[in-house]
Amino acid sequence: MDKQTFRQSLLEKGIEVSEQQMEQFSIYYHTLVEWNEKMNLTSITDEEEVYLKHFYDSISAAFYFDFQKVTTLCDVGAGAGFPSLPIKIIFPHLEVTIVDSLNKRITFLEHLANQLKLDKVTFYHDRAEIFGRNKQHREQYDVVSARAVARMSVLSELCLPLTKVGGTFLAMKGAKFKEEERESKKAVQILGGEWKDVFSFQLPEEDSMRYMAIIDKMKSTPKAYPRKPGTPNKNPIV
Ligand SMILES: C[S@@+](CC[C@H](N)C(=O)[O-])C[C@H]1O[C@@H](n2cnc3c(N)ncnc32)[C@H](O)[C@@H]1O
Numbered sequence: 001m002d003k004q005t006f007r008q009s010l011l012e013k014g015i016e017v018s019e020q021q022m023e024q025f026s027i028y029y030h031t032l033v034e035w036n037e038k039m040n041l042t043s044i045t046d047e048e049e050v051y052l053k054h055f056y057d058s059i060s061a062a063f064y065f066d067f068q069k070v071t072t073l074c075d076v077g078a079g080a081g082f083p084s085l086p087i088k089i090i091f092p093h094l095e096v097t098i099v100d101s102l103n104k105r106i107t108f109l110e111h112l113a114n115q116l117k118l119d120k121v122t123f124y125h126d127r128a129e130i131f132g133r134n135k136q137h138r139e140q141y142d143v144v145s146a147r148a149v150a151r152m153s154v155l156s157e158l159c160l161p162l163t164k165v166g167g168t169f170l171a172m173k174g175a176k177f178k179e180e181e182r183e184s185k186k187a188v189q190i191l192g193g194e195w196k197d198v199f200s201f202q203l204p205e206e207d208s209m210r211y212m213a214i215i216d217k218m219k220s221t222p223k224a225y226p227r228k229p230g231t232p233n234k235n236p237i238v
Contacts, residue, residue, distance in 0.1 A: 001048050001052035001056060001204060001205065002051070003022065003051060005204075006025075006051045006055065006056055007022060009056065009204060010056070010059060013062075013063050015062060015090060017090070021089050021090065024089045025055055025086070025089065027115050028055070028086075028089070028112065028116060029050050031111070031115050032045075032050065032080055032112075035108050035111070035112075039104050039105075041079065041080040041105065041108060042054070042079075042080050052206070054080075054082055055086045056203065056204075057083070057147075057172075057203055057210070058082045058083030058085075058086035058087060058147070059090055060172075060203070060210070060212070061083055061087060061145065061170055061172060061212060062087065062090065062091070063199075063201075064197070064199045065143070065212075065214060067090075067094060067143075068091065068093075070094070070143050070167075070168075071093070071094065071095055071142055072095045072097070072140065072141045072142045072143070073087070073088075073094050073095070073096050073097070073141065073143045073145060074096075074097045074099065074137070074140075074141040074143070074144045074145070074162050075096065075097070075098045075144075075145045075146065076128045076145070076149060076155075076158050076159050076162070077099075077100055077101070077146055077148075077158075078099075078105075079102075079148075080105065080108065080109075081098070081109055082148075084096050084098060085109075085112070085113075085118075085121075088118060089116070089118075092118075094120070095120040095121075095122075096118075096121045096122070097121075097122045097123075097124065097137075097141070098121070098122070098123045099123075099124045099125075099128055099131045099137075100123075100124075100125065100126075101125070101126065101127045101128075106123045106124070106125045109123045110123055128158035128159070128162070129157075129158065129226040129228060129229040129231070129232065131162070132161035132162050132225075132226045133161070133226065137162055138161055138221075139161065139163065139164045139220065139221065140162065140164060141162050141163055141164060141167060142167045142168070143163070143168050143170060144159040144160070144162045144163045144167070144168075144169050144170070145171075145172065146159055146170075146171055146172070147171075147172035147173075148172070148174070150232075151176075151183075151184070151236070152173065152177070152180035152181060152183070152188075152213070153180070153183055153184040153186075153187040153232075153236040153237055153238060154232045154233050155171055155184075156169070156171075156187045156191050156193065156237075157187060157191060157226045157227070157232040157236075157237065158226060158232060160188070160191035160215070160217060160225075161225055161226050163193075163217040164217065165192070165217050165218070165219065165220055166216075166217065167216075167217045168196075168214060168215065168216060169193060169214075169215040169216075169217060170212065170214060170215075171211075171213040171215070172211075172212055173210070173211040173212070173213060174209075174211070175208050175210075177198075177211040178211075181198065181213070183236075183238055186238060187236065187238070190222070190225075190237055191221050191225055191237075192217055192218060192219040192220055192221045192222075193215040193216065193218065194216050194218045195213070195214075196214045197213075197214045198211055198212070198213045198214070199212045199214075
């Protein structure tokens with residue numbers, strides 16, 4: 001997807017991207033590929049692919065969820081900043097928190113945020129299992145997002161403890177989602193969530209299906225969750 005198609009396709013979805021925001025995406029792209037030579041941030045480096053599979057795909061969350069109505073967003077396992085930083089560029093009012101267990105990615109994100117002149121962004125090097133037990137973060141966020149981090153039952157245990165009651169957990173998933181959805185019903189319910197919607201879509205120029213699951217946080221997460229690092233993955237709630 002070239003830059004003009006990126007801008008035009010978002011406009012068709014009701015999202016206007018200013019010159020200044022276009023410049024931020026350009027800086028994001030160049031910083032990503034420059035740092036990717038020193039550390040493993042992404043396997044996608046072709047400019048048109050980055051605009052489609054990282055920038056446009058991240059922003060596609062806003063086709064199904066109104067970010068204007070919320071203030072705080074926590075992105076679990078954001079890696080090189082996806083999906084939260086493209087969303088932050090489009091919705092600058094958001095207060096974005098990223099937690100990732102890989103410190104070198106946090107170093108990259110701090111540098112990137114400076115380059116992009118982003119305010120109200122905070123990065124933590126931590127495991128989501130520990131972060132979700134920390135009183136300063138537990139059940140504090142209007143929205144918790146994650147893309148390509150873990151299968152749905154595991155992801156629910158990482159994300160729902162951080163979501164405030166009345167808030168929303170947004171899971172951006174790939175082609176295997178339908179299977180994951182079935183085996184995560186119990187986890188979502190135990191952790192205090194309730195399925196609201198699942199949207200399926202394809203990126204322009206792409207065949208494979210993408211899914212966006214929207215889960216409402218209805219009740220407080222029981223104190224036992226999240227369990228210690230690694231346990232959600234080894235022994236998922238099923
Ligand atoms: C495959 S990458 C996806 C990155 C990004 N969300 C994207 O869509 O491009 C998964 C990221 O999740 C992080 N991660 C995995 N398990 C985690 C955990 N338990 N707590 C925090 N971060 C985690 C990894 O360090 C990695 O950066």
